[in-house]
């Protein structure tokens with residue numbers, strides 16, 4: 001089960017215009033994979049594609065798409081596989097968070113988040129597995145291990161993806177398909193600006209996008225599974241599952257209040 005053959009095969013990376021997705025694209029191209037890059041900001045994708053092509057002599061495809069609309073996932077999959085191109089790896093990374101009281105956050109924005117964080121990765125994973133893709137990396141979150149007051153729908157969306165991904169991975173056990181569920185803790189990206197949260201260099205468990213990607217790819221190479229990058233984050237993921245739910249909720253609420 002060891003190793004993973006990167007060179008000369010294609011990967012589709014969603015959310016490749018920034019943060020963790022951009023780091024995935026760089027790491028995969030650095031290992032010789034051809035990369036299909038998707039996000040809404042086409043200019044960024046084009047710049048990155050150009051850089052990766054000349055640095056690593058790989059092929060690239062730029063697939064601009066707003067994935068929050070109906071039919072967007074199947075549209076993206078059609079573009080990615082156009083002309084018989086076969087995707088060996090799918091990185092389901094695009095996503096965003098929203099911070100605020102549930103009743104105060106606009107419902108349509110929360111629904112958009114659920115489509116992007118839950119429905120899109122589910123649809124893409126379904127299409128990819130039907131097409132014979134043998135590597136799937138789902139970027140969930142440690143927020144998926146517990147309810148997070150003031151990020152209620154976000155934590156629920158990541159709980160969905162974490163559960164879906166682990167269950168499908170178990171269904172696939174013993175086949176040649178590898179599914180990685182990566183659950184990052186805090187990572188300084190554009191996520192915080194979009195979500196209305198913040199991190200500092202002293203934020204507990206803070207990882208870089210490259211560290212998150214490194215952990216995910218090592219897990220892929222080892223045959224798949226779930227990974228929480230960083231010891232502090234791993235400990236917190238365990239504690240919230242064994243501590244009483246009422247206590248976890250109280251502590252989470254207090255911690256969220258301390259983030260400005």
Ligand SMILES: NC(=O)c1ccc[n+]([C@@H]2O[C@H](COP(=O)([O-])OP(=O)(O)OC[C@H]3O[C@@H](n4cnc5c(N)ncnc54)[C@H](OP(=O)(O)O)[C@@H]3O)[C@@H](O)[C@H]2O)c1
Nearest residue numbers: 015017018019020039040041067095141186187189190191
């Ligand atoms: N940063 C963290 O602390 C953290 C922690 C745990 C989990 N995560 C998860 O990691 C993943 C990547 O987040 P990140 O930290 O790298 O955030 P980021 O820097 O904000 O990147 C998010 C990516 O998603 C894309 N995206 C957003 N809305 C989209 C839409 N409607 N259609 C298509 N693409 C869209 C963005 O591209 P465009 O704006 O160009 O469309 C961007 O490329 C997310 O699933 C997030 O939930 C992040």
